[in-house]
């Protein structure tokens with residue numbers, strides 16, 4: 233499994249902010265996503281209504297998840313497929329390995345899948361002598377670099393074109409080292425020609441699933457490269473990696489969700505390739521696998537049902553929340569320290585790997601609310617992050633200094649007269665300090681004891697002279713009366 | 715205009731109380747000019763948002779109960795901050811899910827609590843202000859006001875009525891400035907990066923004045939503008955609307971005649 237580096241979030245973030253290459257990549261990639269989504273949403277007047285529909289479909293499914301999972305599994309089996317119920321990442325890895333072994337697989341091709349990241353299946357297969365080949369372009373370069381995705385739909389969000397070129401020269405040593413990449417397309421062409429050979433050699437194809445449809449037992453993937461289709465149609469065996477909350481009841485529900493997904497993710501009306509797969513190849517079918525397996529992963533999700541975090545399971549992994557998040561935009565995805573970055577990760581990661589290690593994530597938010605305002609299924613992300621802060625507070629995971637300061641402040645805030653006195657004295661002292669003879673600007677502090685967090689990058693404006701509002705107001709009233 | 719003058723309680727907010735009393739006096743002036751009878755309940759301290767957002771729900775509820783008890787019997791509660799206004803109008807009811815009595819009271823209070831500028835523009839229907847301000851201003855949309863209370867057009871509408879004032883919109887006016895309450899001191903690296911981006915957008919407009927409706931954001935942006943040595947004056951929008959800019963120096967600047975900037 234991907235190592236959890238979330239405890240070092242602050243250090244990760246600090247490093248990310250100093251990384252010029254990363255900053256350049258973040259700036260470029262982000263703008264494009266925002267513009268495209270805004271245009272797509274503006275072009276669809278009923279988008280807001282669609283969001284309500286999407287939320288309701290998901291709420292209904294989650295409220296009846298057991299039922300739909302059973303219906304789905306029955307329909308998969310009816311179509312000749314097999315469902316593997318996996319409650320942990322370890323179960324899922326083992327199931328994948330077993331299928332690959334039974335198929336005598338040496339090479340497996342893979343479409344993009346965040347569940348594959350979550351269960352760390354690549355490293356696991358490799359250790360067992362099976363070579364996984366990522367066929368999504370972004371995933372392909374991530375694999376070359378032995379990194380993890382920094383974004384849930386654009387794995388190489390953190391890279392610049394220069395990085396692609398350098399990595400391709402380093403990895404594809406049989407080609408002319410002085411070849412010139414005139415445009416982006418040249419990079420794509422080179423990657424495609426590499427992958428073509430792999431597609432044909434693969435014994436097993438692994439894909440993710442954007443949705444699972446209960447009434448038909450189908451899985452759905454969307455891509456813009458078509459690599460997913462080749463991954464699942466060419467090999468003899470197709471494995472679908474999916475988590476339980478990918479479920480929707482009907483085909484019609486799936487199409488509604490797809491309309492939301494494409495617009496929210498890439499600003500398209502529909503993704504270039506939307507592929508439904510149902511079971512094994514039937515007689516007369518032109519293509520399709522001989523074996524069809526679904527790895528149905530729980531990995532902590534069912535524990536979220538019935539809690540205040542259930543709403544998070546509506547997530548359709550469109551990435552709109554991170555694309556619009558100023559914190560993600562500043563530090564990028566790797567700083568978050570696990571598989572899922574940005575606002576959705578700040579809620580989901582503590583649920584899946586524990587808040588003890590990941591407490592920074594729900595705290596590193598200004599609660600600006602932008603994520604919630606763009607989420608296609610209206611997940612109240614700030615509220616859910618606040619719930620994590622509450623759990624931390626209850627369990628005394630909140631840092632001691634914060635608890636002490638909060639306690640002290642609360643003591644006064646509950647006692648108006650003591651509060652008045654304390655604030656009058658405090659503000660008086662601060663005002664006095666602001667007028668100290670050595671100060672150049674009496675309107676602000678460049679440095680102040682205990683305020684290092686503030687003054688490291690900003691001045692601290694001094695309080696307006698003349699005392700607190702409440703003191704001045706009381707005085708003015710007294711004068712008016714006499 | 716109301717037949718009888720509505721009784722309005724001003725919720726001053728802790729930051730205005732401590733840091734920028736003029737905003738409170740500007741609010742009173744604007745409300746009185748709009749025909750309200752303004753009172754400032756002496757028992758007020760803080761709306762509890764710092765506790766609420768730090769996960770200390772018990773303290774948040776305690777403080778919310780005090781605010782509810784203190785303010786419930788007024789016709790309106792007006793707050794010169796979208797963030798504290800949002801706390802009362804948007805978040806209080808949810809704090810009392812298992813306490814029907816206070817839940818009902820919280821909902822009543824929420825229904826009569828408004829942010830200052832939107833109260834003037836939407837509830838009172840103020841269209842005219844008598845203020846003058848010679849300058850080019852740019853306006854930052856603070857997050858809670860914008861997304862919890864829908865404050866966007868109201869300040870712009872009222873600013874358009876200020877004589878001499880020219881509004882120049884900045885790029886990304888709706889993007890968070892990086893204040894976020896305790897966030898700005900818990901994650902200063904990220905916060906400073908966000909406020910630096912904001913300051914860049916402010917300066918790109920060429921405006922000489924920055925306005926917003928939330929003191930937290932204003933202190934943050936003023937602090938960064940000062941650190942960068944940018945010659946932009948920073949004020950709460952109420953100060954301009956109330957015509958008080960001659961009476962108090964901009965945020966972060968020394969009062970005139972009292973040891974001005976060296």
Ligand code: SF4
Pocket residue numbers: 496546547548549550551552553554575576603606607608609610611
């Ligand atoms: S939380 Fe919402 S916006 Fe973020 S990825 Fe999930 S569905 Fe998309």
